[in-house]
Amino acid sequence: MKLYYTLSWLLLLSGLAKAQQPVAERTQKRTYPFVNYTEVGGLFGRVIYPTFAGSPNEVVENRLSLTLQTFNGVQVRPRLAVGGVVGIDWYTGALLMPVGAGVRYDLARPNQKNVNVFLSADVGYGLTWLNKSTTGYDLTRGGLMLNPGVGLRFGKPGNGAFVLSVSYKRQSVESTKPLQSNDIRRDESRVYNRLAVRLGVSF
16 A cells, blocks of 8 residues: 555656646746847048138048947847947047947847847947047037947857947037137037947857
């Protein structure tokens, strides 16, 4: 009789263990791996401004600025990662630190291919904490930052990879210029529109 009860208990425990196995598997699938994209590159743009205040003549210049950016987040879906973005952008006469939220979305499901196309979108605010003016005006406050783009990731899924991305970056700021004759106040609203090309690593 004792053997009968022992076998019954073993069968019951075995059935419970098998019933719990799918739950454990589902729980394992809900883990959110850490994701990082760290990139460096250039901001390409063109600037048009008058030769001097009130002049109808304009000067056109091509500009190239250095940009650094890191995205840190979690993989909430097999193809979707969400997280935070922080960077440094060196514009001519202005040093900004954009911070915000971002997403990275793979256009193809993870597989054994070594090249994957992904979309990126960042939105946030450009801080002026690091800026020290040397061009005769002071940045009083930053503004909205938008940065949608597309990129390529070179590397096997689950391993470190190299990243090449191209995006459009829009950054607004407010500045105060030195007063001239008969001026009470000189405020200026600036919008930097740039093509960002970056290289980096991802893991």
